[in-house]
Amino acid sequence: MISLFFEMLNKLGMIILLTAVITKFRFFKGFITKDKYNKKEILLSGIFFGMIGILGTYFGIHINGAIVNARIIGPAVGGFFGGPIVGLLAGLIAGTHRFLIDINGFTSLPCALSTLLEGIIAGLLSKYFYKSSNKWVFGFSVGLVSEFMHMILVLIIARPFVEAFDLVKIIAFPMMFSNSLGIALFIAFIESIYKEQEAIAAHQAQTVLKIAKKTLKYLRNGLDEKTAKKTVELIYNSISISAVAITNRENRIAAIGDNVIDQNGIKPIKNSATKEVIESGKYIVLNSNKGLECLRTKTKLKSAVIVPLKEEDEVIGTLKLYKKRQNAINTFDVELANGLASLFATQLALSKISKQEELLAKSELRSLQAQINPHFLFNAINTIVSFTRTDPDKARETLLNLGEYFRNNMLGKNDDIDIRKEINTVMNYVEIEKARFGDKLSVKCEVDEDVECMIPPLLIQPLVENAIKHGIFEKINGGEVEIFVRNSIEGTTITVKDNGVGIKKYKLNSILHEKKGNSIGLSNVNSRLMMKYGKQYGLNLESKENIGTSVSFIIPNLSKKITKE
Numbered sequence: 001m002i003s004l005f006f007e008m009l010n011k012l013g014m015i016i017l018l019t020a021v022i023t024k025f026r027f028f029k030g031f032i033t034k035d036k037y038n039k040k041e042i043l044l045s046g047i048f049f050g051m052i053g054i055l056g057t058y059f060g061i062h063i064n065g066a067i068v069n070a071r072i073i074g075p076a077v078g079g080f081f082g083g084p085i086v087g088l089l090a091g092l093i094a095g096t097h098r099f100l101i102d103i104n105g106f107t108s109l110p111c112a113l114s115t116l117l118e119g120i121i122a123g124l125l126s127k128y129f130y131k132s133s134n135k136w137v138f139g140f141s142v143g144l145v146s147e148f149m150h151m152i153l154v155l156i157i158a159r160p161f162v163e164a165f166d167l168v169k170i171i172a173f174p175m176m177f178s179n180s181l182g183i184a185l186f187i188a189f190i191e192s193i194y195k196e197q198e199a200i201a202a203h204q205a206q207t208v209l210k211i212a213k214k215t216l217k218y219l220r221n222g223l224d225e226k227t228a229k230k231t232v233e234l235i236y237n238s239i240s241i242s243a244v245a246i247t248n249r250e251n252r253i254a255a256i257g258d259n260v261i262d263q264n265g266i267k268p269i270k271n272s273a274t275k276e277v278i279e280s281g282k283y284i285v286l287n288s289n290k291g292l293e294c295l296r297t298k299t300k301l302k303s304a305v306i307v308p309l310k311e312e313d314e315v316i317g318t319l320k321l322y323k324k325r326q327n328a329i330n331t332f333d334v335e336l337a338n339g340l341a342s343l344f345a346t347q348l349a350l351s352k353i354s355k356q357e358e359l360l361a362k363s364e365l366r367s368l369q370a371q372i373n374p375h376f377l378f379n380a381i382n383t384i385v386s387f388t389r390t391d392p393d394k395a396r397e398t399l400l401n402l403g404e405y406f407r408n409n410m411l412g413k414n415d416d417i418d419i420r421k422e423i424n425t426v427m428n429y430v431e432i433e434k435a436r437f438g439d440k441l442s443v444k445c446e447v448d449e450d451v452e453c454m455i456p457p458l459l460i461q462p463l464v465e466n467a468i469k470h471g472i473f474e475k476i477n478g479g480e481v482e483i484f485v486r487n488s489i490e491g492t493t494i495t496v497k498d499n500g501v502g503i504k505k506y507k508l509n510s511i512l513h514e515k516k517g518n519s520i521g522l523s524n525v526n527s528r529l530m531m532k533y534g535k536q537y538g539l540n541l542e543s544k545e546n547i548g549t550s551v552s553f554i555i556p557n558l559s560k561k562i563t564k565e
Contacts, residue, residue, distance in 0.1 A: 012182045046078065046085065046088070054094055077190070084124055106163065140183060257301070303323045305321050307320075310345045419447075443481045462524065479500050512541060
């Protein structure tokens with residue numbers, strides 16, 4: 001019995017060796033790692049594992065009119081990985097073969113039936129097999145039980161019973177343990193394929209993300225000749241590829257590679273493959289140099305993958321990866337190219353959104369300037385005119401303040417400015433208002449000495465203007481406005497407080513979202529802050545009737561870094 005067991009292990013070793021060779025072939029890896037099979041693939045899978053079962057029969061050892069074999073391995077493994085139908089097909093093929101090659105053998109029928117049942121049982125246990133954390137242990141255990149069932153069938157069906165009993169005493173232990181071990185090893189080989197594919201996928205994802213991260217700063221400006229050139233350089237230097245090119249719908253706008261002569265300048269697309277990708281929106285793999293003449297290389301590039309670059313559903317160009325050898329484009333290259341194209345599309349879409357937001361912000365800023373300036377200008381001019389007769393020096397001073405105020409605001413700049421310049425502009429505005437309303441208005445401004453902050457223009461003045469017009473001047477005796485610029489852990493905090501009439505409670509919750517009326521200045525500033533820094537950086541508004549109002553916001557520390565970049 002022991003010698004038979006080791007002889008079985010020798011035969012098993014040959015099957016495992018053959019299995020190891022098969023699992024190295026690309027077609028087998030691609031087949032075994034698919035998530036879902038169609039009918040044709042299920043049929044082919046059943047035939048394949050059935051053939052493994054037949055192979056186990058031919059590697060068997062003839063003893064007392066029976067064949068001690070490893071036939072169970074194919075149907076069992078096929079059932080585990082492919083499910084009930086694959087297990088049934090594989091068991092039917094291997095079992096039928098066993099019966100036909102020895103029709104009159106006294107164990108032919110029980111061996112054929114057991115092979116069929118073992119394939120079905122493995123298939124029915126497939127979903128539990130996939131849930132198992134130790135699949136090879138699961139397979140080994142099911143193999144033991146299945147071979148035990150095999151021995152029971154031999155005792156029940158094979159006749160004469162005495163010969164069947166003598167046979168089972170000899171073969172039970174070797175077949176149960178060697179075949180269970182074979183199933184476990186086969187499973188381990190297939191699992192190694194999964195792990196290999198997972199490692200490749202992880203490497204691919206890491207490569208794609210690394211390239212996407214590097215290209216982000218270029219593609220956020222859109223796709224043009226300059227950004228495309230930087231992008232192909234990054235791809236070429238990041239992966240093992242012979243050449244890289246990017247096109248728009250009409251022209252090749254960037255290319256780089258060992259054999260690419262003409263790397264500079266825009267060239268019209270000539271090859272039909274690229275045009276087909278642009279028209280169809282589907283990638284193409286070229287396994288020969290046919291269609292690659294556009295790069296005009298000294299040494300012709302022999303294969304390529306061309307994938308579409310899309311903006312939403314519209315193809316805006318292509319990304320092309322080249323290799324020198326024919327048929328050199330593998331699955332990794334295709335997945336890599338598609339992954340890069342997908343991420344580039346996302347980056348381009350984000351850049352478009354970013355530009356739209358920037359245009360919107362500029363539009364709102366101009367709108368804000370247009371709302372403020374005419375009304376304020378006429379009031380200021382009237383004040384200056386009145387002073388020319390009663391207080392010429394005050395008129396001259398107010399005129400200078402007005403000139404400085406408009407010089408800062410009418411330049412049309414949308415870039416962030418130093419907060420001290422913004423405060424100077426605000427104080428010019430305040431001086432003009434104080435000239436208009438005299439002692440009725442008092443304004444205090446405190447700025448921490450160590451404050452260093454860049455701020456979008458026209459954020460503070462609307463708050464001060466709101467405090468003066470709707471807070472202080474509503475009171476008969478006037479009041480005071482205080483402006484504080486403080487450093488805080490989160491950033492720079494700007495607060496505008498007044499002791500005016502305050503805001504009615506029912507209006508307090510909606511005032512920051514008004515699109516019309518007297519509070520549009522507050523809602524405009526609130527929108528600009530949230531658009532630039534995020535929703536958490538909008539205005540913080542506190543007010544009590546007849547006590548006053550406090551409006552504050554934070555310019556985050558991050559904004560300093562962004563501005564410097």
